[in-house]
Amino acid sequence: MFRTLMLSAAVTASFAGAASAQVVVSSKIDTEGGVLGNLILAVLDHAGIETENRVQLGATPVVRQALVAGEIDIYPEYTGNAAYFFNRAEEPIWRNAADAYAEAKKLDAEQNDLVWLTPAPANNTWGVAVRRDVAEPAGVTTFSQFGQWVAGGGNVKLAASSEFVNSAPALPAFQAAYGFTLSPEQLIVLSGGDTAATIQAASNQTSGANAAMVYGTDGQIAVSNLVVLEDDKNVQPVYQPAPVIRAETLAEHPQIEELLKPVFESLTLETLQELNGKVQVDGLPAADVAQEYLTANGLLK
Amino acid sequence: MRGGIRLLFLPLALSPLLPFAVFRANRIAQGEPRSLVETLGAGPAALAVAALAGGIAALAFARRPAWGAAIAAALILGIVLAAGWGASSLMAGVPTQARVSPGAGFWVALVAAALLLIDALARMRPRPALRLALVGFAVAAGALLLSSGALSQLSVMQEYRNRSAAFWREGASHLWLAFGSFAAAMLAGVPLGIALTRRAGARGSVLGLLTMLQTIPSMALFGMLIVPLGWLAANLPAAHALGIRGIGAAPAFVALFLYSLLPIVANTVAGITGVPRSVTEAADGMGLTRRQRLFHVDVPLALPVIITAARIVLVQNIGMATVGALIGAGGFGTFVFQGIGQTATDLILLGALPTVALASATSAVMDALIGMLPGGAR
Amino acid sequence: MIELRSVSKVYDGVAVVDDVTLTLERGTLTAVVGTSGSGKSTLLRMVNRLVEPTSGQVLIDGAYTAVIAAPELRRKIGYVIQDHGLFPHWTAARNIGTVPVLLGWRRADVRSRVRELMEMLQLDPDVIGPRFPHELSGGQAQRVGVARALAARPELLLMDEPFGALDPVIRAQAQADLHRVQRRLGTTVILVTHDMAEAIRLADRIAVMRAGRIEQFAPPADIIAKPATPFVAELLGEGDRAFRYLSLKPAADVARPDGAAEGAADGPVLPGHATMAEALSEMIWTGRDRVRIANPDGDPGIVTREALIRAGRPE
Ligand SMILES: Nc1ncnc2c1ncn2[C@@H]1O[C@H](COP(=O)(O)OP(=O)(O)OP(=O)(O)O)[C@@H](O)[C@H]1O
Ligand SMILES: [Mg+2]
Numbered sequence: 001m002f003r004t005l006m007l008s009a010a011v012t013a014s015f016a017g018a019a020s021a022q023v024v025v026s027s028k029i030d031t032e033g034g035v036l037g038n039l040i041l042a043v044l045d046h047a048g049i050e051t052e053n054r055v056q057l058g059a060t061p062v063v064r065q066a067l068v069a070g071e072i073d074i075y076p077e078y079t080g081n082a083a084y085f086f087n088r089a090e091e092p093i094w095r096n097a098a099d100a101y102a103e104a105k106k107l108d109a110e111q112n113d114l115v116w117l118t119p120a121p122a123n124n125t126w127g128v129a130v131r132r133d134v135a136e137p138a139g140v141t142t143f144s145q146f147g148q149w150v151a152g153g154g155n156v157k158l159a160a161s162s163e164f165v166n167s168a169p170a171l172p173a174f175q176a177a178y179g180f181t182l183s184p185e186q187l188i189v190l191s192g193g194d195t196a197a198t199i200q201a202a203s204n205q206t207s208g209a210n211a212a213m214v215y216g217t218d219g220q221i222a223v224s225n226l227v228v229l230e231d232d233k234n235v236q237p238v239y240q241p242a243p244v245i246r247a248e249t250l251a252e253h254p255q256i257e258e259l260l261k262p263v264f265e266s267l268t269l270e271t272l273q274e275l276n277g278k279v280q281v282d283g284l285p286a287a288d289v290a291q292e293y294l295t296a297n298g299l300l301k
Numbered sequence: 302m303r304g305g306i307r308l309l310f311l312p313l314a315l316s317p318l319l320p321f322a323v324f325r326a327n328r329i330a331q332g333e334p335r336s337l338v339e340t341l342g343a344g345p346a347a348l349a350v351a352a353l354a355g356g357i358a359a360l361a362f363a364r365r366p367a368w369g370a371a372i373a374a375a376l377i378l379g380i381v382l383a384a385g386w387g388a389s390s391l392m393a394g395v396p397t398q399a400r401v402s403p404g405a406g407f408w409v410a411l412v413a414a415a416l417l418l419i420d421a422l423a424r425m426r427p428r429p430a431l432r433l434a435l436v437g438f439a440v441a442a443g444a445l446l447l448s449s450g451a452l453s454q455l456s457v458m459q460e461y462r463n464r465s466a467a468f469w470r471e472g473a474s475h476l477w478l479a480f481g482s483f484a485a486a487m488l489a490g491v492p493l494g495i496a497l498t499r500r501a502g503a504r505g506s507v508l509g510l511l512t513m514l515q516t517i518p519s520m521a522l523f524g525m526l527i528v529p530l531g532w533l534a535a536n537l538p539a540a541h542a543l544g545i546r547g548i549g550a551a552p553a554f555v556a557l558f559l560y561s562l563l564p565i566v567a568n569t570v571a572g573i574t575g576v577p578r579s580v581t582e583a584a585d586g587m588g589l590t591r592r593q594r595l596f597h598v599d600v601p602l603a604l605p606v607i608i609t610a611a612r613i614v615l616v617q618n619i620g621m622a623t624v625g626a627l628i629g630a631g632g633f634g635t636f637v638f639q640g641i642g643q644t645a646t647d648l649i650l651l652g653a654l655p656t657v658a659l660a661s662a663t664s665a666v667m668d669a670l671i672g673m674l675p676g677g678a679r
Numbered sequence: 680m681i682e683l684r685s686v687s688k689v690y691d692g693v694a695v696v697d698d699v700t701l702t703l704e705r706g707t708l709t710a711v712v713g714t715s716g717s718g719k720s721t722l723l724r725m726v727n728r729l730v731e732p733t734s735g736q737v738l739i740d741g742a743y744t745a746v747i748a749a750p751e752l753r754r755k756i757g758y759v760i761q762d763h764g765l766f767p768h769w770t771a772a773r774n775i776g777t778v779p780v781l782l783g784w785r786r787a788d789v790r791s792r793v794r795e796l797m798e799m800l801q802l803d804p805d806v807i808g809p810r811f812p813h814e815l816s817g818g819q820a821q822r823v824g825v826a827r828a829l830a831a832r833p834e835l836l837l838m839d840e841p842f843g844a845l846d847p848v849i850r851a852q853a854q855a856d857l858h859r860v861q862r863r864l865g866t867t868v869i870l871v872t873h874d875m876a877e878a879i880r881l882a883d884r885i886a887v888m889r890a891g892r893i894e895q896f897a898p899p900a901d902i903i904a905k906p907a908t909p910f911v912a913e914l915l916g917e918g919d920r921a922f923r924y925l926s927l928k929p930a931a932d933v934a935r936p937d938g939a940a941e942g943a944a945d946g947p948v949l950p951g952h953a954t955m956a957e958a959l960s961e962m963i964w965t966g967r968d969r970v971r972i973a974n975p976d977g978d979p980g981i982v983t984r985e986a987l988i989r990a991g992r993p994e
Contacts, residue, residue, distance in 0.1 A: 058627045059628075062629065065547075066547065069535075069547050280329060281328065281398065283328045283460065283463055284463065
């Protein structure tokens with residue numbers, strides 16, 4: 001499916017859409033897409049740039065293709081996804097934040113006339129979060145510390161999907177890199193489980209779970225009192241969100257780059273968790289959450 | 302009420318023993334069950350149980366199906382109102398992020414009462430006109446209930462309140478997608494089917510092609526349409542002005558249109574070729590022209606079969622339009638997929654429930670229409 | 680007058696109707712008989728151009744049918760088929776009015792014509808008229824089919840096994856109806872049938888078909904008296920051809936005044952139109968050798984067994 005879409009994207013790219021005066025702002029349909037898309041939209045609107053709202057447009061391949069085809073002008077994308085856009089998923093370059101960003105920026109500039117603007121210093125990658133009441137006493141904030149702690153007999157019980165436990169780039173890669181091994185008794189495998197289920201398990205200590213498979217910026221993490229382990233040896237590809245804009249649009253509105261820079265720079269892992277949490281946990285509309293954040297932090301000048 | 306249907310009295314009578322509501326600290330937290338007494342308070346709970354017992358007794362002695370239907374409908378109304386009232390009392394004095402949704406007891410009672418209602422209605426054997434009136438009545442009652450505010454503290458209604466403008470906007474796009482593509486498919490499919498009855502040679506290949514289209518998963522079909530539609534939008538200013546784009550409503554519309562064609566074309570062909578030979582021979586022998594035979598004989602006689610296809614297609618389109626949300630077409634699917642992304646069941650329900658209601662109402666109306674065709678039960 | 684001139688129909692290289700030439704007089708009833716698949720229906724359908732001849736011409740009253748637009752031609756020709764082919768979504772009355780409506784008659788005219796036809800065919804217009812075909816008995820549906828074919832006063836009526844699906848009692852009545860209607864309206868009728876007795880009873884002339892060709896075209900008496908080929912003889916049924924012959928002739932032809940030389944007769948008096956076959960049947964059944972027959976001009980006549988047996992063999 002993804003492949004078909006990307007293939008059509010390549011074809012469509014050759015006849016980019018009719019330029020229109022408005023900047024079409026879009027994003028993915030998921031929670032973070034709602035937050036980031038509305039942040040961009042609010043900033044551009046506030047700066048007096050005419051926009052069209054196509055936030056939460058659809059799944060990743062659709063949004064990406066729409067951008068390449070010129071049907072939308074800007075949307076937030078993750079650096080790690082460039083690995084798939086350019087069919088280079090196996091390469092180690094994507095595991096280093098700076099390199100991954102530079103590579104994605106270079107490839108899209110050369111091949112698609114797209115510009116990657118300043119990314120957020122947050123990594124929404126596949127990883128592990130540990131209950132705060134376990135991590136803090138044990139002094140664990142990074143995967144290296146976690147590895148030592150577990151290897152030294154630390155009492156961990158991880159809730160994860162079977163895919164996370166079994167697929168080579170996931171848990172086995174972490175275990176190899178950080179020198180620890182989880183015994184079957186230390187794993188709660190939720191077949192087909194998603195991060196919502198694993199976080200709930202760790203949060204409610206279901207079957208004694210105290211750690212969970214997570215995506216870094218998940219809105220449930222903060223309210224569930226979990227802390228995300230830092231992947232300090234770069235085992236996983238880095239997924240930093242950054243606005244991607246058509247070069248043509250940027251040329252028309254060059255101020256967009258400087259308008260969005262401080263906003264994305266302010267979006268740390270914890271900030272994104274909190275904003276996502278307001279949408280996901282409290283059920284607030286993403287547009288309100290974005291507006292409130294920008295106002296409260298003086299980002300609408 | 303008689304026969305095996307009385308077995309439903311048991312779950313109905315026992316439902317007060319199950320948790321009536323589920324309380325959650327926030328919309329994705331784990332739910333905590335609340336009994337009927339905890340939800341409504343002891344006094345009102347006793348009243349509710351007494352009313353339920355009275356309802357069951359009345360059902361047991363109801364001789365005419367119409368009375369049974371009226372009592373079952375009243376029970377359903379009571380159960381729903383109790384849930385709305387219970388939600389308000391549970392929400393009193395707790396933070397606004399908290400959510401109350403119906404619990405197992407509610408669902409058991411509701412499903413049992415609904416089955417009793419369906420049984421009673423079936424035994425009433427309503428004429429098509431009465432069926433239409435009943436659908437209209439149910440829709441009106443539902444609308445009144447929802448707009449009265451009696452249910453406003455239920456979790457789904459809270460989701461609605463947070464995005465009421467979006468709800469109606471997406472509802473409008475959903476209807477446009479489902480019914481618009483259906484109308485286009487009827488306009489194209491019926492004439493195509495008629496043409497195929499006259500060219501038996503082309504029939505196999507055209508139906509084969511349409512069958513193949515049906516087997517393409519919806520997301521893949523959407524993807525395949527992005528290229529040609531994007532090209533049209535980019536190269537034909539007229540197409541662009543008509544709102545044709547590679548993403549958004551246009552590819553979803555076209556995909557639903559393509560999916561609709563097979564049932565409509567196939568049933569048109571089947572309906573017309575199914576007209577008895579003696580009838581077509583008589584029509585020709587009487588001196589009807591081809592056109593007269595088509596409009597006075599072939600199409601009227603094929604109509605029940607064609608409308609059956611229309612019913613299938615409409616219900617299918619209403620369901621499938623939800624997928625359009627993944628390519629920016631909007632519709633109730635927007636809430637379903639956002640809800641999945643947020644693991645927020647209530648948001649998923651905000652998209653799913655109206656879709657189901659729309660599909661059921663449409664299907665009931667189409668059934669009544671089929672029943673109203675001349676020749677009755679043909 | 681209907682003329683078929685060297686008419687043939689070829690399907691897949693096989694001539695299912697093979698060089699048929701026939702002339703049918705105005706106001707006559709012609710029966711077409713023959714084994715199944717001999718081309719009877721095809722022949723009939725070439726008259727109203729439901730089937731186009733491969734070669735040859737059909738003329739009605741001297742006009743070539745091939746140059747008249749088919750629907751226009753068919754509206755002037757009544758057509759009745761075995762399964763009646765009534766339109767199931769229309770009432771009996773609307774079915775009967777089909778062709779008048781197509782011809783653009785005024786509504787009042789259509790309505791009164793429908794009543795007239797239904798009364799002529801003994802269908803109660805107020806009871807049967809509003810019914811749908813699935814609410815009619817086989818016999819009623821069949822009569823509605825005949826009424827529909829006659830609605831626009833066609834001068835030619837084509838009937839393809841119209842009574843095939845009826846029980847013997849209803850069939851006899853339908854045949855009587857047809858006879859009456861045809862005589863009264865002077866319609867030219869072509870009737871395809873499998874029932875030889877029906878053909879003999881109703882037809883002015885019978886065309887016997889075999890493998891697409893006409894084996895014999897003659898009045899019933901001639902067909903029975905002088906079958907042109909062994910096939911025609913076989914089709915008649917050799918065992919009972921004398922009875923068939925007797926059934927064509929009125930018993931009055933051989934009646935003599937009562938009290939003549941042979942002595943008096945008793946028993947019931949047969950009606951004056953009784954056939955010789957009926958007279959003989961009465962003798963056998965009542966164990967007599969003579970019966971009385973009504974005579975409108977005077978006392979009943981006497982018919983003797985000897986006279987019948989003599990008359991039952993053509994000279
Ligand atoms: N449309 C057609 N295409 C090919 N063959 C045909 C067609 N119509 C009739 N035939 C063939 O022509 C022959 C004569 O058919 P027709 O219907 O005229 O016979 P029939 O004498 O009416 O028979 P029956 O008494 O069974 O009705 C049959 O062998 C039949 O199979
Ligand atoms: Mg025939």
